[in-house]
Structures are given as C-alpha cells and as structure tokens.
Amino acid sequence: MEVYNHKAIEKKWRDYWETNQTYKVDLDSDKPKFYCLDMFPYPSGSGLHVGHWRGYTLSDVWSRYKRLQGYEVLHPMGWDAFGLPAENDAIQKGIHPTVSTANNIANFKRQLKEIGAMYDWELEIDTTDPEYYKWTQWIFLQMYKHGLAYRQEMPINFCPSCQTGLANEEVVGGECDRCGTPVEKRNLKQWMLRITKYADRLLESLKTLDWPEKVLKMQEAWIGRSEGAEIIFSLDNSEQKITVYTTRPDTLFGATYMVLAPEHPLVEKITSASQKSEVEAYIQKTESKSAVERMASKEKTGVFTGAYAINPVNGKKIPIWISDYVLIDYGSGAIMAVPAHDERDYEFAQEFDLEIIPVIQPELGEVPELPFVLDGKLINSGVYDGLTSAEAKEKIVADLKAKNLAEPTVKYKMRDWVFSRQRYWGEPIPIVHCETCGEVPVNEEDLPVRLPDVENYQPSGSGESPLATITDWVNTTCPKCGGPAKRETNTMPQWAGSCWYFLRYTDPKNNNELASKERINKWTPVDLYVGGVEHAVLHLLYARFYTMFLKDIGVVEYDEPFTRLFNQGMITKDGAKMSKSKGNVVNPDELVEHYGADSLRMYQLFIGPPEIDAEWMDSGIEGVYRFIQRVWNLFQRSLADLPEPTKESERLRHRLIATVTERIESFKLNTAVSAFMEYLNQVGNKVDRQSLETLTILLAPMTPHLAEELWQMLGNQPSVFDAQWPEADPDLLIDELVTVAIQVNGKTRGTVEVAVDAAEDDVKAAMADITAVKNALEDKQIVKTIYVPGKILNLVVR
C-alpha cells in the first residue's frame, strides 16, 4: 500500500495547475459569475503568518466550491503596495521602494502559491504600477472636477513620527493608528475629499448590505448622524451673534449659560477687559495639551468670558464661558448649556456654581434626580409647558425659525477626508500650481503623473514632501496657459489605491479606461469579500464613498461595491495577536513542509468558527494530518478491491453531501470538517467507487491537492475542479430507524430505537423493559404524555 506523500502530491498538482492554467478565468464567459475577493495585502518584508492564511483559505474554499457548482469564479490577488514600511526601508537602507516592494511581492507570491489557492495570476494588480495609479489619479481628477477634491488650510492631525498628516479615521484614541505616536494638531494646507457630501447616502445604504452587524454598527457610529437645530443667540451689548447646535431644542428654557470652544473665533471679540488675561491663559493651556491629554481628563475646566448672551425664548441673560469640553470641529463650536438635562453641562455647572433649571420631567412619575437626560414633558417653559419633548422640539424650532433665529439641521461626526500625505511613496496628486492660473488639474491624457526617483526620501517634517526637492520634476508648465508652474508635491494616502481595485481586476490591462463598462457590469459588485475587521471604518468606508462617486459619474451602476462581507477571526498564539515583536509568530512555511498545505488549510478551517478568534495549537494540525492519511488509506484499501454500493453506503453518502453543502453555505466550516471525520468513522474499512468519487469532490475545496490525486487514482481525467458538485437525494436523507429518548418529568431515562413513523403506543411498548424508566414510574400515575416523533416521549407523572 502506498503511503501518503504530501510533498510529492502537492508539488505534482501545483505544477499541473500552472502548466494547464487550470485557474485561468474566462472574463467573458457565459456561465453565471461569482466574484470572491480577498482584501489584498500590503506586501511587507516579514511575509505571511498563519493568521493571514485563515482568510485566504476561507475565500479559496468558497471559490472552489462555487466553481464546482458551475460558476465562472473570479478570485484574484494583488498588492496594495504603496506605504510607509517600504519608504522607511528606503530611508534607512537606501533600497529603492520599487526594489524592496518587488522582493516582498515575490516572497508573498511564493507563499500564496503554497496555499494552493486558485488565483489567476494573469489578473494580478499592483497599486504602485504607473499603469494602475494612472487610474487612481484619474479618479482624483474626476473628483476635483466635480468639486469633491479641494485644498484648504486647517488644523489637521499630524503624526510627528510618520511625519505626515492623517485622516480622522487614522487617529485612534488620539494616537496614530499605524505607529501609536500621539498626534499633534498642525495648520497645513491640505487636499481634502468631500466625503461628508455622501454621509447620508453612506449611512442609508448600509441597510442593504449583507455584512457583519459589528461592521455596520461601527460605520453607523462613525458617520454619526444627529438631528437637531441651529439656534442663534444674540449678545448683550454687542452686535455679534452666536450660533449653537443642539439636538434638544425642547430644553431651551433650561439653557442657563453658554460655552464656546477655546478656539472659537468669537472668543477674542467678546471677552471683557477684566477677563482677558484669564481667558488667554486658558486658551494657551488648552493648545499646549495633546489630544491624548485632552481626552484623558474628563474633569471640567473653563473660564468666564465676561460676556452675556440672550436666550431667544425668554430674553434671559446668560453668561458665556469657554471650556475644552466643547469641540471646535463639531457643530458650530458653541453650545447652549442645559445643566438640568445634560451630564456634561451638569458637571460643569456644579464645578462653577452655575444656575440649574429643570425644564423636563418624566411623563409619568416623580421629578427625578438631575441630570435627567431622557425625553419627557416640559415644565418651566412658558407657553410650551405640558408638551412632550418631541412636540416641543418641533414647535420651538418652528417658532424661532419664523423669526429667523433657528434652522432644523442634521450634523455628522464624520469629517471630510484629509487626503494628502507629505511623503514620497504614494500616488502624486495630479495638480499643477500656476503663477497665473492658480490650481490647474493635469490633462487626463498626460496621466500618469509618474513618481520620480529621488536621492533623499527623508520627509522634511515641515509639511513638504521629499518630492519638493526634485526641481526637474516640480518645475513644469501650466496645462492651461503654458506658463511656468510647479507640480503638487503631496501624495495620496495609502487608502487611495484600494478604493477601486476590485474594478481593475475585471480588466487589468485596459489602457483606455479603468475597466471596460462590459466587464464592470458583468463582474461587479463583489459577491463575497473576505478580510479582517481592522478595515471596518477605513478601507471599507472609503471604498464605499468612491463607489458612490463612480456611480454618479456613470462608471458603475450600483452604490455598494461589496454585497457580502465576511470578517475572519484572528489567530492568536499564547492568547495574543501574532507579531514579530512578541515573537509568537507561527510560520506557515515550516508547517507546509512538515504536514503539507492541505493539512494546514484544513486545520485553519477546523480550528473553530471562522468569524471567531482562535488559539493556535500545534497538536490540532496533527489531528487533521491523521485524518487526511486515513482518507488516503481508505482509498488505497477500497481501490484494491472495490465493494458494491449498499443501501447504507448510499444513505451515508447522500447525508454527507447534504451536510457538507449546508455547512459550507452557512460558513460553518469547522463543522463541515467534522462531518468528514464522522463520515470516515461510519463508513468502515472500504467503500464503493461512487462513494469515493463523491467524497473526493466534496473534499476538493478544502484539500485541493489531495482531491486531484484521488480523482486521478479513481481513473478520472484531471482536473477534479471540472467535475460537478453532487446533489443529495432527499429521499435518502430520511432515516428508517430513529432513536427516541424516553423522559419522565423531563428527565431522560433511556432511549429506544423505533421506526421513523412509529406511533406513541409503539414507543411505549418498546420502552417497557428499560429499568430506569420502570423505576421512575413506580407507584406513580401518568398524568400527561408528550410525544415528539423522532425526538422524545415525555411522561409526566405524579
């Protein structure tokens, strides 16, 4: 009997697939399509660890499964290759990013090939390829022309370590998402994308997506829609007006003071002479605090400005304070404070002994302890007394609006996207600055604006990109007037290339458009998108925004790029995420060497529910390896002397088809693997040819190399992936005999084997000789019987 030799088998079939182009996709096929996409990786220097494999295995299983079901499957791979590590290598080691990127890609590709995934490498894309980023730049130009890309000087988040500006989405808890350095605020002239114009659409169409609840919630929270009103307060002894934003106009009578953000432009103008020094000191103190420090303390601080505002509903004079609990970049940077009904205002009022007037009470019950932040019924609110919060919100705003003092307003937490980076290794922003014409977009036919070679990659840190020193490149002529002009030296953020890459795979070599209309319409949107949850608000939000814009300019015909999203769980080692610095990385190369790619693939699936984090165990892969050998040995034994199919073997075979299909469909891949193991335990020493063939096809998505070999051993022509996924015969799924549990007062006392359609009396007859049942029934009276055919018979006794 031949011994299972994973090395020989896996090599043989990888070569076969490559030579025969088994995974070549016919992009113009007439078959039904299935687009299964992995989030493409940044090709880092450290290579793939087993955690990366999990997602790739999952998507590959699905792709192969769909192919066996007769779909033309697009399952491509590429590289999101712009990024800081390559640039940092360039700075430290002088290796050109193009070189290190190419090396890293080669290594990643080797590892990905070892997984045995069915990628069609003809469709490979690379975001740093000028033929690719030409279209990234093209999209930017379209946005520019549609007023969605604009340049503005404003305080932005700046990472002093990465030496570049960051988008809000890249700041986590006041720290740089990439390197953990506390971010600073810097006033820089930045390119921005008007993503906020799409806020409502991005929020609304979340409802249409088959995505994990968690991601939908995270995006919803990030967009942060709130409905309220802007209300204009006039000042006492001044012509100035202050606009505040509130979601609780019903509490307006309880507004006993007002707070401006320290950075608010009016602060300077309204501060009284006597308060001036104190106010200035406070502003300075606020500015010196980092975002982290400012967030760390929730204790309320602030200073009175000496000015007063007039509450528009009752003419009451209220003091104006400044405090850092009011943020300059949300709403209008100013609030009306209602301490009786807002926790923060309450704390502040307590701290500085300001007036607290309750104006809302619960519709039922007592006047509660303050602050009472829920809706209720109005009190102390003049003519509005007795209205509910909902009624009052509407009425008060309407009445003020009639006097031009209020406007219903919707606000979002999401901000426009800070889109420029002061770094080298990114797509140049295709804009030219002309002395006479100002900002001029590069002509589309002049794209791509290529990244020039530089001597020194070191960012200046002053908000200038290293590109600024390449005078040959910077100095150009104006596309409009032909006069002298300078190129924009900022580059795009890493997210730019990944916002639309799924389109390019459908037509990666197209020189005339980012992809042809036909291909886009045939293949996209993506049917299944597999990747980690870390991109929940970054990549996935940006890509949705791009897609909506591309729809608006007629490139695509849908709003949403990814119909279904699956987030695979992390693989941990010693309870922690794998990382080089922790030294807990499990290297797949050694495991492939020792157990083979099929074993590793199958263990990745068996390790636990695919969406849940799982702890890596070396002994686990042993079990799967043993299983594969048992399959191998079953084939060896059976083929030496094939038995005929029996009723039982057919029943087991069809049940396996049904179970495996159902478990793949529902993403319960861990239990799909155990279904195979159970089958093997039940099927005995040898099985018939039909059973072996079915088993081979069912195994193929998980262990493709093994399946090809078994398929050939059965005398079939390769490839097994040209076979047809079997269908279960429903008649064979019904058991003739079933086990029914006998319960007394809900406690199981034994089981009986009866025919599927056994009547209650048959079961009662069959249970007669079970001692435990007899014991439990002794001296008791049966008062009720519950019979669930095929499941239980429960006797209720007294």
Place this chain on the structure above:
RNA sequence: GCCGGGGUGGCGGAACAGGUAGACGCUACGGACUUAAAAUCCGUUGGGCGCAAGCCCGUGCGGGUUCGAUUCCCGCCUCCGGCACCA
C-alpha cells in the same frame, strides 16, 4: 458610560426551529502490534456515589416561563473588541 461578541469537560469546540448536553478533534490512560520505541489500530475519558443495575450533580451567577431550558424572559457577574466630552 454606550455599542458589538463571548463564558459549555483537562483543552479547541458541537447541539438545525425549546426536545438524549459534550458531536468531531486534541490530550491523558489502558490494550493490540513490535526485541524495543515511533507510527498505526482498538477501547476508556464531565464530576460524584456504587460490585453492579442504577442514582445524584452539571452549559458564568440568581430568579422566572415550560411537561422539558446551553437555547426564551428578568436581574447580575466576568472576559474580549470597538467608540468615547460629538452638544
């Protein structure tokens, strides 16, 4: 604080729609094969009592609904992830 996901044997985990809790795998133990070991194969493996038949307990904790609850309801504890002064 808010949102999301968890808590089941020694371990990873299973249980479709309220119906035999612990499938499947790992570990451990016992046995077969072997001069021996590895590999392989067979058996046992939630805890307790018992020679056995069998009995009791058991899905984070406390209640409830039900003939019957890991599953449904109420109130907690705890772990992980996300957000966090957004007016």
